[in-house]
Amino acid sequence: MYTLYWSTGGANMAPHAVLNEIGCPYKLVFVDSKKGEQRSAGYRAINPHARVPTLVHGKTVMYEAAAIVLYLCERHPEAKLMPLPGDPDRAHFLQWLMHLTNTLQEELSHWWHEEAYVEDRKCHAPLKATAEKNLDRMWRFFDGVLAAPGPYLLGKRFSAADIYLTMLTRWSRDCAMPAWRYPNVARLIERVKARPAYARMMEQEAIA
Ligand SMILES: N[C@@H](CCC(=O)N[C@@H](CS)C(=O)NCC(=O)O)C(=O)O
Known part of the structure; x- marks a missing residue:
């Protein structure tokens, strides 16, 4: 039995959707990040970085x-x-998963949590502006990757990397250029969201 610690719309979305795809029994434990529960001693005992997800x-x-x-x-x-x-x-599956987590996810983190990267408040707006510019470049890149042959990162073959990318697209919702403004990225989002496992995850996390 798997237990997934999660918070609404967090980096848990992809593992959560993957658990639904697998269809095995699992338990969800909600970590209320708005109340700072991820920083509690109990949670830090399983995740010293005070982040979700933990499996x-x-x-x-x-x-x-x-x-x-x-x-x-x-x-x-x-x-x-x-x-x-x-x-x-296999090689490209690993490439995409690693690239997504340490490049796109990191840039989205700059956009959301500028205060975690630079203390000087004067630097927050420029950091966010740079993140926005980098994100536009990254979404354009992925739009090109998904254009041909597409519609998935591995071409005609769906994989968990598509779930991961779709999770990250949601984090761009408040950017000037959200990911769905890029047509081939939008097509991927539509396909992944149409999968019962992904749709169920969104329902369970009560997000759109
Ligand atoms: N590299 C980690 C990052 C996880 C992460 O940033 N989680 C965020 C939610 S998306 C979090 O728990 N934030 C709570 C906090 O920073 O206090 C992963 O991919 O699992």
């Missing part, structure tokens, strides 16, 4: 959304959410 599976306790996605996909090859070792698509 507990038997004696295994792990964090980092991309690592959790990989772990789940690996444990459930029958769900066909990633190319297995030896598959020619």
Whole structure:
């Protein structure tokens, strides 16, 4: 049995949707980040960084959304959410998942949490403006990747990397140029959101 610690619309969205895709039993534990519950001693005991998500599976306790996605996909090859070792698509699956988590996700974090990167309040607006500019470049890049052959990151083959990217697109909702303004990204979002597993995750997290 898996237990996923989550908060509304957080980096837990992708692991949560992957659990739904797999269709195995799991338990959700809500961490109210608005009340700062992620900083409680109890939660820090499983995640010293005070972030969501955290996955507990038997004696295994792990964090980092991309690592959790990989772990789940690996444990459930029958769900066909990633190319297995030896598959020619494997390299690009790993490339996209790592790129998404340490590049696009990080830039979105600059946009949302500028105060965490620079203390001087005068620098907040310029940092956010730079993040916005970088995000536009990144969304344009992904729009090109998804254009041909598309519609997924691995071309015709859907994978958990598409779930991850779709999660990140939601974080751009308050940007001047949200991700769905880029046509091929919009097409991916539509396809992923139409999947019952993703739709169920959004319903469970009460988000649109
Ligand atoms: N690299 C981590 C980042 C996780 C993360 O930033 N989580 C945010 C929610 S999206 C969080 O818990 N923030 C609470 C806080 O910073 O206090 C991952 O991908 O799992």
